[in-house]
Amino acid sequence: MAYYIGIDIGGMSIKAGVVDSAGKIVEKDTIVPRVAEGQDAIAKDMFDLCEKVIKKAGLEKKDISGVGFGSPGTVDADKGVITFAANLGFKKFALLKEFSKYWSVKTAVGNDANCAALGETKFGGGKNKQNAFFVTLGTGVGTGFIVDGKILTGHKGGGSEGGHICIRMGGEKCSCGERGCWEAYASATGLIRQTEKALKKYPDSLMTTTLENGKVTGRTAFEAARLGDKAATKVIDTYAKYVATGIVLLINVFRPEVVMIGGGVSNAGDILLSRVNRYVSRHCFGDKRINPVPKIVLAELGNDAGIIGAASLVM
Ligand SMILES: [Zn+2]
Missing domain, CATH: 3.30.420.40 (ATPase, nucleotide binding domain)
Structure with missing residues (x-):
């Protein structure tokens, strides 16, 4: 050994x-x-x-x-x-x-x-694959691409910033100073903002019962959705589409065999994954009989x- x-x-x-x-x-x-x-x-x-x-x-x-x-x-x-x-x-x-x-x-x-x-x-969710990418959904959105078994770094290591692809022109402000970046929508920060908005619109929602110390977190909407709350389910549906939209863009460029999701928000598990997988399989490019749709799976190595x-x- x-x-x-x-x-x-x-x-x-x-x-x-x-x-x-x-x-x-x-x-x-x-x-x-x-x-x-x-x-x-x-x-x-x-x-x-x-x-x-x-x-x-x-x-x-x-x-x-x-x-x-x-x-x-x-x-x-x-x-x-x-x-x-x-x-x-x-x-x-x-x-x-x-x-x-x-x-x-x-x-x-x-x-x-x-x-x-x-x-x-x-060694984790993409074991034995030659083409895969990894997305972390945390305070920001981080990405790493393995292309033909090698890390993609770009010129002087400046590439691989998938969080800053634009999914909505003129959209929400991103931490990088641009607008409409994927990170502004698919990060925990983005999810919290979307949840707060929904909570204002639906003050009777069960999301009021899943706050932590009176505060919205990345878990608030997921937990209320599990209790069957309609407004929270809507938040999750939309959030999952944001996550999936960025993944579809990247799949169309890199065509991995598998996409791994990690970071705090990924702890939501299947309630998120099932939605993301559904959207990705509907919207990614190509004939599914020739190019099978990459599976979106949870990262396995954690910290x-x-x-x-x-x-x-x-x-
Ligand atoms: Zn950005």
Whole structure:
């Protein structure tokens, strides 16, 4: 059995795990990034964290075949440089070069959503597929595309921003400054806005009983819809169409075998998936007898997708 380390870099925590060649996490640990100390200090911390998890797993450094890093922001994978990651203050951070000062081992770095897509395609919802994509429905909408078994990065790692395809010209304002982006409709933020609107229009709806501390969340409409509430069901129907519309656009370009959905909103499960699948099968391009409609499935790795995906970069 070969072992790898996957490092999932986040603004609040950096997680590292020893992952075996079957995609199982053997041991993991976490540190809080010393953002104020600068990026070089963070590279040293990541090395220390590697040593810690290796020890925890009862292994030695020579047992590790490679270390993969998943970072938020724009990553130039060819150069091993994190071009820009706002939350961590990374700017032109030559991570792989810096890390090699501490340990000369095979390394690779990728954008975190792309890593999750790779991990899910190797070991999760898209196992053994060559063409797949992964969508996270959270505060924003993240996407990662696996094309012919490889991560699609685009020029200097600037591609793969599926959340910002326009699904409605002149529509809702997006966090990126544009209007009508898929993210503005299909994110948890978009769903909350749609739910609040419906609640104002139907103040007697059961959605008033599924608030959390008096607040609308990404669960409010789903839970009320499960209780049979009509207004909530309408919210879910429309939201699922928004999710599916973006997926159809992307299917028509990339034609994957499977589409995996993760992120907080995906916890709604079948009530969302069944609607998205129905819409996608009706609206995606092509003759179904020749090109079967890709199935939309739930991602399977959950919070571990980052670690497993980063490790997959060096497998
Ligand atoms: Zn946008």
